[in-house]
Amino acid sequence: MIDAALSSSGAQVVLATSSDENYPPENIIDGSTETFWISTGMFPQEFIIRFSGTQKIRLVTIQSYNVKNLKIQKSTFSDATDFEGIIDKEFEHTEGQLQSNDFALNGTRATHLRFIITSGFDHFVSVHRVMVEGSSESNL
Numbered sequence: 001m002i003d004a005a006l007s008s009s010g011a012q013v014v015l016a017t018s019s020d021e022n023y024p025p026e027n028i029i030d031g032s033t034e035t036f037w038i039s040t041g042m043f044p045q046e047f048i049i050r051f052s053g054t055q056k057i058r059l060v061t062i063q064s065y066n067v068k069n070l071k072i073q074k075s076t077f078s079d080a081t082d083f084e085g086i087i088d089k090e091f092e093h094t095e096g097q098l099q100s101n102d103f104a105l106n107g108t109r110a111t112h113l114r115f116i117i118t119s120g121f122d123h124f125v126s127v128h129r130v131m132v133e134g135s136s137e138s139n140l
Contacts, residue, residue: 001058005113005132006031010052014080014112021127028127033098035062039117046116049130053076055135057105060087060113064099065126067091068119072103074110083114086132093121098128109137 003010008031016025016079016139025047027035039045060072069090073083087103113132 001032001133002138003131004051004055004057004134005029005049005130006041011132012050014048014050016047019082023126024109027128031129032114033128036065036126038126039120039124041123043063043120044116044118045125046114047127048112049111049132050080050112051110051132052136053134054109054111054137056137057108057110057113058133059131059133060103060105061129061131061133062099062101062103062115062127064091064130065094065128066121067099067117067125068093069117070101070122071118072116074118075112075114076109080112080114083112084096110111 011029013025023038025037028037072087073085075083
């Protein structure tokens, strides 16, 4: 199993609804919780991660701050279209520390994951890291 959501594994953030040059969306997939993407203060906010190929996903972990509600959708197409909802979760508020949430996906196949933050505990939220434990379909 690899972390398919790392830039070093070929993953890319192909869309983000907001961007700050000091906190770009690419920070989500750099493998560090010290760097992060920050929203611009309105909701919903979203970002889409494209994998290097179709992945069979076992587990998704997101480390964030001030996220209240998150939806995750998947696409199995080469262009980020026809997303299907797979997760809708309300997070607990963790004042002063990162939220860490795991989602077991039991082998769900996807080429893209869309993360939609529908609300936050504050005007701004940050996403520090997304980890996607899975295997490439070409390696199955």
